[in-house]
Amino acid sequence: MALSPIGGVGGIGAAQLAQAYRQQALAASSASDAATRAAAAGSVDAGTAARGADFASAIGQGLQQVQNLDQSAATKAVQAATGNLTDIHDYVITATKAQTATELTTTVRNKAMDAFNEIMRMPL
Amino acid sequence: MSAVFEALGISGSGMEVHQAWMDAISDNLANVNTVRPTSQAAFQARYVVAAGVEDGSTGLGVTETGIALGDPNGRLVYSPQHPMADSKGYVRLPDIDLGEQMSTMIMAQRGYQANISNVDRVKETYQAAIQMGRG
Numbered sequence: 161m162a163l164s165p166i167g168g169v170g171g172i173g174a175a176q177l178a179q180a181y182r183q184q185a186l187a188a189s190s191a192s193d194a195a196t197r198a199a200a201a202g203s204v205d206a207g208t209a210a211r212g213a214d215f216a217s218a219i220g221q222g223l224q225q226v227q228n229l230d231q232s233a234a235t236k237a238v239q240a241a242t243g244n245l246t247d248i249h250d251y252v253i254t255a256t257k258a259q260t261a262t263e264l265t266t267t268v269r270n271k272a273m274d275a276f277n278e279i280m281r282m283p284l
Numbered sequence: 285m286s287a288v289f290e291a292l293g294i295s296g297s298g299m300e301v302h303q304a305w306m307d308a309i310s311d312n313l314a315n316v317n318t319v320r321p322t323s324q325a326a327f328q329a330r331y332v333v334a335a336g337v338e339d340g341s342t343g344l345g346v347t348e349t350g351i352a353l354g355d356p357n358g359r360l361v362y363s364p365q366h367p368m369a370d371s372k373g374y375v376r377l378p379d380i381d382l383g384e385q386m387s388t389m390i391m392a393q394r395g396y397q398a399n400i401s402n403v404d405r406v407k408e409t410y411q412a413a414i415q416m417g418r419g
Binding site for chain 1: 288289292293295296299300303399400403407410411414
């Protein structure tokens, strides 16, 4: 995983650089076989695409959940306004869930943007 | 729904049952002086029956499984002036002890409040976890 940001420049690397990547990948206990193979082959397009899709789908799922929570909170708000709400705490807990989920998603998104900007700042 | 916010839902179930308990006690208190003729059953006190929700793990809170009813015989009170009194001058009152109901109400109220406190604690914990990522 630690190799993913620099993996993108593997294509222009010399054989020596590829060798170093391979050693790093083998040494790192968290490095997957795919990363090792990608580093050895000097091409990481497939791996990067898979990871990108993973993150996108994770964020997508997160947003979907947040939207569901927001929707149920909005439903409770309407029930509270129209006098159809049966339990006060029901609304408050649903609203708390929606609020916390939104905060979590924005935090994750901000962290992802930070990481992206960090990579963009890297001198090439 | 989502396992991330399970603790909030569990506390919510606790609040729901305690609210039902408070409702039942309120009804008992409201009917503490409900008089019936001796030919009918007395007003029966309501007691909430609660049960834990098991999931084979940390549990999923509590649920109200039903309402148990008190003694239909109630207690006979000699009140010959009462319009509902029978030939011997008795009427039937519910077998509800006011003091007991009031102290039970305190338990229900404190239980409800404890669940509210727990929601606040859990929310603070989640937000602390989110703050961790903002540093």
